[in-house]
Amino acid sequence: MTASIGKPVPVPTEIDRPYWDALREHRVVLSRCVSCGWYSQRRKMLCQECHGEEFTWAEISGRGTIYSFTRVHQTWVAAFQDDTPYVLVSVALEEQPSLILVTNLLGDYDFESLELGLPVIADFEPRGNEVILQFRLAGGTDVQ
Numbered sequence: 001m002t003a004s005i006g007k008p009v010p011v012p013t014e015i016d017r018p019y020w021d022a023l024r025e026h027r028v029v030l031s032r033c034v035s036c037g038w039y040s041q042r043r044k045m046l047c048q049e050c051h052g053e054e055f056t057w058a059e060i061s062g063r064g065t066i067y068s069f070t071r072v073h074q075t076w077v078a079a080f081q082d083d084t085p086y087v088l089v090s091v092a093l094e095e096q097p098s099l100i101l102v103t104n105l106l107g108d109y110d111f112e113s114l115e116l117g118l119p120v121i122a123d124f125e126p127r128g129n130e131v132i133l134q135f136r137l138a139g140g141t142d143v144q
Contacts, residue, residue, distance in 0.1 A: 007079040009128030015043050018057040023131040026124045030099075032058040039096045062122030063138065064091040067100050071111055087111060091120055091135050107136040 012020040019042075022029040031043045035052030043055055067090040075084055087105040092098075105114075106123050119138035124131045 007127055008077070010130050010132070012130065020130055022057070022059070023124060023133055026131070027059055028062045028122050028133060029057045029059050031055045039093070039099050041099065041101060060093060060095045063094040064101070064120055064135070065094075065097075066090070066105075066114065066116055066118045066120060067092040068116065069105065069114055085111075087114070089120065089135055101133070101135075103132075103134045105136065106134050109137055 010020065018029055019031075030039045030041060032039050032055060033047040033050060033052045034054040034056055036047060036050040038047050038049035039058070039060070040048070046053060047055075069087055069089045071085050071087055073085045075081055080086075088102060089105040090100045090102050092100055104125075105120070106125070120135040121138045123134045123136045125134050126132075
């Protein structure tokens, strides 16, 4: 009998620990340039906007809109097989729409009714000792 392999669990580093710690508290923090306020998902060495070199972790609202989406019908990771089909969604964040995060879209909805621009809100999936950022349609969005 072979051992069952679960879904991948992230392994935080000291550099991105604040991001993962915040997710465990059901908050979203991103790296933010101290000079110009530009957000990035991960800590950078140099700000792509102003070339600043100093960053801080800043909490964001967790709100955004659907920038693009696709339905996944097959996976190469056995642990995700029972989840297919599922929807991968690219989310333009409210604080900085040019920053796009790609996650799963959770919740009940009709795939055929999904549209670009629909509002979404952060959701949090426990995975091992960590928590994964996901999104779901914002309250009041009816696509069923």
